[in-house]
Amino acid sequence: MARVRVPSLVVTFPTTAAAMSCEECCERRGLGGRMIPVPGEVAAGCGLAWKTAPEAREELASALAADGVPVEAMTVIELLEFR
Amino acid sequence: MAETMLTIDARGEACPIPVVRTLKALGALAGPGMVETIVDNEIAVQNLTRMGEGKGCAVSSERTGEKEWRVTVRTDAAVAVAAVEPEAVTCDVPAAAAPRNVVVAITSECMGTGDDVLGRKLMGSFVYSLTQLDELPATVLLYNGGAHLSCEGSAALEDLRGLAASGVEVLTCGTCLDHYGIADTLAVGEVTNMYVIAQRLTGASLVVRP
Numbered sequence: 001m002a003r004v005r006v007p008s009l010v011v012t013f014p015t016t017a018a019a020m021s022c023e024e025c026c027e028r029r030g031l032g033g034r035m036i037p038v039p040g041e042v043a044a045g046c047g048l049a050w051k052t053a054p055e056a057r058e059e060l061a062s063a064l065a066a067d068g069v070p071v072e073a074m075t076v077i078e079l080l081e082f083r
Numbered sequence: 084m085a086e087t088m089l090t091i092d093a094r095g096e097a098c099p100i101p102v103v104r105t106l107k108a109l110g111a112l113a114g115p116g117m118v119e120t121i122v123d124n125e126i127a128v129q130n131l132t133r134m135g136e137g138k139g140c141a142v143s144s145e146r147t148g149e150k151e152w153r154v155t156v157r158t159d160a161a162v163a164v165a166a167v168e169p170e171a172v173t174c175d176v177p178a179a180a181a182p183r184n185v186v187v188a189i190t191s192e193c194m195g196t197g198d199d200v201l202g203r204k205l206m207g208s209f210v211y212s213l214t215q216l217d218e219l220p221a222t223v224l225l226y227n228g229g230a231h232l233s234c235e236g237s238a239a240l241e242d243l244r245g246l247a248a249s250g251v252e253v254l255t256c257g258t259c260l261d262h263y264g265i266a267d268t269l270a271v272g273e274v275t276n277m278y279v280i281a282q283r284l285t286g287a288s289l290v291v292r293p
Binding site for chain 1: 200201204207208209211212214215238241244245248249
């Protein structure tokens with residue numbers, strides 16, 4: 001199995017609690033994605049981020065807005081994935 | 084009067100031989116002149132440069148091939164060189180890049196203490212971060228509460244499977260699986276015992292315990 005760089009949507013949040021709310025929101029709604037540590041390319045410092053496919057941006061943004069989960073930024077970067 | 088020039092082919096010779104031969108040649112000049120030494124590694128260039136400058140000479144170097152450098156040491160006067168014994172010459176030799184044997188020992192479902200909900204998120208983040216490293220660890224050991232991570236239902240399973248498929252040895256303590264009653268749910272890697280755990284930990288160049 002190889003590791004390849006794949007474009008990924010990384011969502012950052014103003015608080016760790018908001019990141020956890022995002023996870024809860026996505027699980028409840030059946031939206032894909034996963035929690036990851038905030039990549040250094042996105043922001044300095046420590047924190048949790050949500051990683052999903054770039055094409056999920058609109059659906060995710062709507063879901064988070066509907067659930068009142070505050071978002072800091074949405075960024076597409078390449079992350080390693082096993083393929 | 085033409086400048087005296089000596090050429091030394093020191094390719095294939097380990098430190099300190101290129102330095103010793105160049106020093107002897109400088110002494111043999113017994114006056115103004117230059118010594119050109121051909122070497123096959125950059126460390127030899129650095130050592131020759133340091134030696135030449137230490138003797139008050141002008142030193143220049145040029146890369147002339149994929150594995151060939153020519154170092155020119157020029158002197159305006161006789162260079163005093165005592166009888167040179169290789170053992171008396173010190174060279175900087177970079178430590179060979181030893182193969183790393185990094186072992187990650189995961190002993191709990193949680194990373195750190197305080198809030199276990201946060202601790203589980205942090206451990207999941209840590210295992211994910213392993214997958215993003217340039218150099219993957221050799222082994223991931225999971226014992227005590229860490230045994231849960233390699234079993235069905237674990238949020239870290241996908242990452243551990245990817246690591247295992249990429250050649251990382253993923254070993255879970257069999258005693259721990261039995262203790263927690265989760266032996267039937269092991270989903271990645273192999274079951275191991277304390278002898279192997281002890282061997283992996285003591286044989287590691289670095290043990291990381293998150």
